[in-house]
Amino acid sequence: MIDITFIQPDGSQKTVAAKAGHTIMETAQAHGIDGVIAECGGSMACATCHVFLDDIALTAAGPASDSEDDMLEFAATPRADNSRLSCQVTVTDALNGAQITIPETQF
Amino acid sequence: MNAPFDGAASGCPMAAASADFQPFEHRGMYEFLAKIREEVPIFHAPEIDYWVVTRRADIEAIMPDSDRFTxxxxxxxxxxxxxxxxxxxxxxxxxxxxxxxxxxxxxxxxxxxxxxxxxxxxxxxxxxxxxxxxxxxxxxxxxxxxxxxxxxxxxxxxxxxxxxxxxxxxxxxxxxxxxxxxxxxxxxxxxxxxxxxxxxxxxxxxxxxxxxxxxxxxxxxxxxxxxxxxxxxxxxxxxxxxxxxxxxxxxxxxxxxxxxxxxxxxxxxxxxxxxxxxxxxxxxxxxxxxxxxxxxxxxxTSVVAWRRRAKEPVTIGGVDLPAGANLLLSLASANRDPALFEEPETxxxxxxxxxxxxxxxxxxxxxxxxxxxxxxxxxxxxxxxxxxxxxxxxxxxxxxxxxxxxxxxxxxxxxxxxxxxxxxxx
Structure with missing residues (x-):
């Protein structure tokens, strides 16, 4: 069981059971989490699946690729040190208990 | 390329779609797509020699797949x-x-x-x-x-x-x-x-x-x-x-x-x-x-259809297509597919x-x-x-x-x- 909690900009939370091997984006979409739009479907072409990771998730996720890092610069809500594109983070057991915060806007 | 079979005489919906489709005419296109989508996931358009794909799930799988489609x-x-x-x-x-x-x-x-x-x-x-x-x-x-x-x-x-x-x-x-x-x-x-x-x-x-x-x-x-x-x-x-x-x-x-x-x-x-x-x-x-x-x-949508070509033999909607087959992905159809949207025609x-x-x-x-x-x-x-x-x-x-x-x-x-x-x- 890998529990991940999504936190909306208004503070509301929902904890879901994630599957290893899915991305965080796929997990959010499978559970009807608002605010992870991922319009391109996970090809790093749109920057609309931007999320903020907590320390558990950041450690588990490892570093972003250069392409992802570039795309994060253009996200509608300005990036922070803990920003990632959720389509590029794969769920593993190490993500159990992680909290993912959805940004104010994806555009 | 030939259609895989000639079903016009038998009243086959796929053959009927091939005969009825007018690729350059936009009036009536949505009515046509709504009529055929359930029975016809793909059909051949002889005037342009493209295979028209009508269902959202198929189109969504083909479009990002640059390994199999160019x-x-x-x-x-x-x-x-x-x-x-x-x-x-x-x-x-x-x-x-x-x-x-x-x-x-x-x-x-x-x-x-x-x-x-x-x-x-x-x-x-x-x-x-x-x-x-x-x-x-x-x-x-x-x-x-x-x-x-x-x-x-x-x-x-x-x-x-x-x-x-x-x-x-x-x-x-x-x-x-x-x-x-x-x-x-x-x-x-x-x-x-x-x-x-x-x-x-x-x-x-x-x-x-x-x-x-x-x-x-x-x-x-x-x-x-x-x-x-x-x-x-x-x-x-x-x-x-x-x-x-x-x-x-x-x-x-x-x-x-x-x-x-x-x-x-x-x-x-x-x-x-x-x-x-x-x-x-x-x-x-x-x-x-x-x-x-x-x-x-x-x-x-202002872009009703977009093109891809199969790089290898593929099967779409139950139809086997050879490498080189031209595909016309009907985005207009995908956007009104009832498999995804409730009351898509509203x-x-x-x-x-x-x-x-x-x-x-x-x-x-x-x-x-x-x-x-x-x-x-x-x-x-x-x-x-x-x-x-x-x-x-x-x-x-x-x-x-x-x-x-x-x-x-x-x-x-x-x-x-x-x-x-x-x-x-x-």
Whole structure:
């Protein structure tokens, strides 16, 4: 069981059971989490699946690729040190208990 | 390529769809798709020799899959141009390269990584005040008129003017760009007559020359615009971007940056004015405009079909196709597939999942200008509904002609009665 909690900009939370091997984006979409739009479907072409990771998730996720890092610069809500594109983070057991915060806007 | 079997005599729905489909006719297209989608996930269109894919799930799987499907044909003419046209273009040094929408990785990846340094959400957001000012200038020109063709008066030029902002151009006639753009669509996605080619080749070469002349000075004298940014990223290194690639990118923007948005704006306004209560609702609550734009893109996308070619034998909708098979992915059909959308044939600006449409494609080729198109459409809608809350279609306007191309759909005219002008708060 890998529990991940999504936190909306208004503070509301929902904890879901994630599957290893899915991305965080796929997990959010499978559970009807608002605010992870991922319009391109996970090809790093749109920057609309931007999320903020907590320390558990950041450690588990490892570093972003250069392409992802570039795309994060253009996200509608300005990036922070803990920003990632959720389509590029794969769920593993190490993500159990992680909290993912959805940004104010994806555009 | 032959159809796998001849089912016309047996009343086979797939064969009937092949016989009934009119690739260049937009009137009646949605009714046709709604009728066949459930029984016919794919059928052959003999007039163009493409296999038309109708279901959302199939299209969503094919579009991002550059391993099995190539995008190289997406901007090739449906009907090949005569040799004399090609020779003429060569003599005129027409050197446009397909490096964006009509290419595959790794070329696509290299180019896209540079393009998105300028064509991106944050850069587009910085243009919002200028785009709103532009939209308001069109509204001011409408003021005092009773009946106008909104395409001619507003939606034809407006997106081209935005493209000029990105290119740092302020001294060129938007109508000329539109004329050149219309011509490219006709020559590639339409069914040109033999007599069209001579003039078309001259105009196309002129269009390229204009692009070359626009780009050249940015190399030595960079400004705050798209070609200048590309020269900065290039840093004199052909491995990053060649100079001709920069010219090709600008040539691409000079078409892709406005044609589809002009059509999307026309489609959106037409559908809203067919249901005036939804137009009035936006006038009363401009916050509804954002989702109305999405529903317009879903219900009446300006890109109704997009192309791919199988790189290997594939099976789609139960039909085995060989490598080299041409596919026409019906985005219009995907956007109204009941497998995804409830009551897909209903236009509803409050629809919760309207944004799940495929008007901008899916995957690595997802439209890089999507945020800009959204911005332009939302601002235009906000300004028009606020200024003319009682706007209505003129008599007969619902039966407008549509552009006659395989992929692009938009009203040729949109005659409306503006109604009383409502003064805006400063």
């Amino acid at each position: 995008a190289v044909l997406t901007t090739q003419p449906i009907f090949p141009w005569p040799q004399e046209t090609l020779t003429y273009l060569q003599e005129r040094k027409f050197a446009h390269e397909a490096i964006q929408v009509a290419c595959d990785p790794p070329l696509h990846t290299r180019v896209k990584n540079h393009v998105t340094k300028f064509l991106n959400i944050r850069q587009f957001m910085s243009y919002e005040p200028a785009i709103r000012e532009l939209a308001r200038s069109y509204v001011q020109k409408l003021k005092g008129q009773e009946t106008v063709d909104l395409v001619d008066a507003v939606t034809y030029e407006y997106p081209a003017q935005v493209v000029f902002m990105l290119l740092g151009v302020n001294d060129f006639d938007p109508r000329q760009i539109k004329k050149w753009g219309d011509l490219r669509l006709h020559m590639i996605w339409g069914r040109p007559e033999e007599t069209d080619f001579e003039q078309a080749a001259r105009d196309l070469a002129d269009f390229w020359d204009y692009t070359v002349d626009l780009v050249a000075p940015r190399k030595a004298d960079p400004k705050d615009d798209y070609p200048s940014k590309m020269f900065e990223l290039r840093g004199g290194d052909d491995e990053v971007l060649t100079e001709n690639e920069i010219r090709s990118l600008v040539f691409g923007l000079l078409l892709a940056g406005h044609e589809t948005t002009t059509n999307a704006a026309g489609n959106l306004i037409l559908e809203l004015l067919k249901r005036r209560e939804q137009w009035r609702a936006i006038a009363q609550d401009p916050a509804l405009a954002k989702n109305a734009v999405e529903e317009g893109l879903r219900y009446a 236009f509803d600006i409050a629809r919760k999942d309207a944004r799940n449409h495929m008007a901008f494609g899916k995957g690595l080729h997802h439209c890089v200008g999507a945020p800009l198109a959204r911005l332009e459409l939302r601002i235009l809608l906000e300004e028009l509904t606020a200024a003319f809350p009682e706007m209505r279609l003129a008599e007969g306007a619902e039966d407008t002609d549509f552009t006659k191309t395989l992929s692009f759909r938009g009203p040729a005219q949109l005659r409306v009665h503006l109604g009383p002008y409502k003064e805006q708060d400063a």
